[in-house]
Amino acid sequence: MLVDRVPSILAYWDRDLICRFANRAYESWFGINPDDLIGMPIADFLGQELFVKNESHIRSVLDGHEQLFERTILGPDGSERYSLVNYIPHVMDGEVLGFMVLASDVSKLKEAEKNLQTEVTERKRLQAELVQSDKLASIGQLAAGVAHEINNPIGYVFSNFGTLEDYLGKFFQILSAYEQAESSISDPAVAARLRELRQAVELDFLKEDIPQLMQESKHGIEQVRQIVRALKDFSRVDSSDTWQATNLHQCIDTALTLANSEIKHKADIVKHYGEIPEVECLPSQINQVVMNLVVNAAQAMGAVRGCITIRTGVEDDQVWFSVSDNGSGIPPETLKRIFEPFFTTKPIGQGTGLGLSVSYGIVQRHNGAIDVTSVPGGGTTFHITLPIRQEKLLAEAEQADA
Numbered sequence: 001m002l003v004d005r006v007p008s009i010l011a012y013w014d015r016d017l018i019c020r021f022a023n024r025a026y027e028s029w030f031g032i033n034p035d036d037l038i039g040m041p042i043a044d045f046l047g048q049e050l051f052v053k054n055e056s057h058i059r060s061v062l063d064g065h066e067q068l069f070e071r072t073i074l075g076p077d078g079s080e081r082y083s084l085v086n087y088i089p090h091v092m093d094g095e096v097l098g099f100m101v102l103a104s105d106v107s108k109l110k111e112a113e114k115n116l117q118t119e120v121t122e123r124k125r126l127q128a129e130l131v132q133s134d135k136l137a138s139i140g141q142l143a144a145g146v147a148h149e150i151n152n153p154i155g156y157v158f159s160n161f162g163t164l165e166d167y168l169g170k171f172f173q174i175l176s177a178y179e180q181a182e183s184s185i186s187d188p189a190v191a192a193r194l195r196e197l198r199q200a201v202e203l204d205f206l207k208e209d210i211p212q213l214m215q216e217s218k219h220g221i222e223q224v225r226q227i228v229r230a231l232k233d234f235s236r237v238d239s240s241d242t243w244q245a246t247n248l249h250q251c252i253d254t255a256l257t258l259a260n261s262e263i264k265h266k267a268d269i270v271k272h273y274g275e276i277p278e279v280e281c282l283p284s285q286i287n288q289v290v291m292n293l294v295v296n297a298a299q300a301m302g303a304v305r306g307c308i309t310i311r312t313g314v315e316d317d318q319v320w321f322s323v324s325d326n327g328s329g330i331p332p333e334t335l336k337r338i339f340e341p342f343f344t345t346k347p348i349g350q351g352t353g354l355g356l357s358v359s360y361g362i363v364q365r366h367n368g369a370i371d372v373t374s375v376p377g378g379g380t381t382f383h384i385t386l387p388i389r390q391e392k393l394l395a396e397a398e399q400a401d402a
């Protein structure tokens with residue numbers, strides 16, 4: 001009675017592999033009456049396939065070695081039991097007379113283990129995201145500091161430069177007036193000295209070169225100002241991190257400026273911007289997504305200079321943007337894993353494997369979606385959609401109105 005109450009299966013097989021005992025549980029596990037099992041050879045019960053699978057365990061247990069292994073056992077209704085199977089040798093006077101089978105259904109445990117595993121993975125992902133956002137926050141602070149420090153001096157250099165240009169214009173004006181007056185100098189010695197001096201300093205060349213130098217320098221200062229602006233953009237929104245209606249094109253351009261040093265030697269950027277409305281987002285984070293994508297795209301280029309194409313558009317109540325490259329592409333087995341935290345194919349020190357997982361998290365937070373298509377050897381496209389308006393903010397606004 002006792003063994004028939006046990007939900008595990010219990011049986012005894014003798015040396016000749018004939019069943020001598022089986023409990024009731026065989027009925028629910030295999031749909032077989034245990035009384036019919038008595039006297040049955042084990043090969044008949046298990047069937048050819050399962051017998052072959054268990055053969056080595058059977059041989060070992062008959063050699064006197066206890067066996068413990070896991071098996072997925074198919075029930076009569078097709079259900080699966082994940083089981084822990086135990087073969088225990090029946091030894092008497094040093095002789096193995098047969099063996100006992102004890103198998104327990106551990107599906108629930110297995111399920112719990114799987115859930116735990118998923119939870120651990122999820123936790124790891126969150127932690128990675130946290131580390132990354134921490135990193136971002138300190139980069140943001142540093143950027144803000146640097147931007148602030150550079151902003152002032154570059155401001156007066158820029159403004160002085162304008163004034164200097166203006167003054168130089170006046171100098172040139174008066175210089176040409178002097179030049180014109182040169183012919184009317186009556187003292188030949190003075191005239192000759194002037195002519196000599198003009199030639200010695202190469203005045204004609206200076207008149208040509210100075211405006212050009214000014215032009216180039218002005219361009220350089222303009223670039224510095226742009227970088228500083230990008231840094232400020234990046235850090236300002238990063239520190240406040242508030243949802244705001246954002247011009248996505250500006251956001252992308254900022255990211256491109258920040259990532260410029262990573263891209264410029266590898267690829268050209270082509271933009272196909274559509275007409276899109278402002279998007280409610282966390283601009284610094286979208287910035288980060290774009291940066292991760294374009295840097296990855298640049299890193300996917302080989303020896304040949306490549307092309308990164310950025311497109312934007314709108315569809316219903318969503319805007320989308322895509323980053324395409326004609327780089328290495330991603331093989332299918334890698335493609336499955338690219339959003340995993342710490343998954344990287346780059347050498348140690350080059351990639352942390354966080355870029356895409358963090359981007360994924362950010363897009364998720366925006367209730368958007370991120371998709372990827374890739375042709376190995378042909379290139380990769382990441383496609384991101386974002387809702388134009390965030391439901392949460394709408395609800396908050398309505399609440400505030402009420």
Ligand SMILES: Nc1ncnc2c1ncn2[C@@H]1O[C@H](COP(=O)(O)OP(=O)(O)OP(=O)(O)O)[C@@H](O)[C@H]1O
Nearest residue numbers: 296297300338344345346351352353354355356380
């Ligand atoms: N555009 C792309 N072309 C080819 N492979 C890519 C591309 N984008 C991502 N990958 C692959 O996905 C992996 C994961 O990318 P992810 O940005 O998450 O990490 P990483 O670039 O390796 O490191 P990190 O971004 O932290 O510096 C990369 O190592 C690379 O194998």
Ligand SMILES: [Mg+2]
Nearest residue numbers: 292296355356
């Ligand atoms: Mg990356």
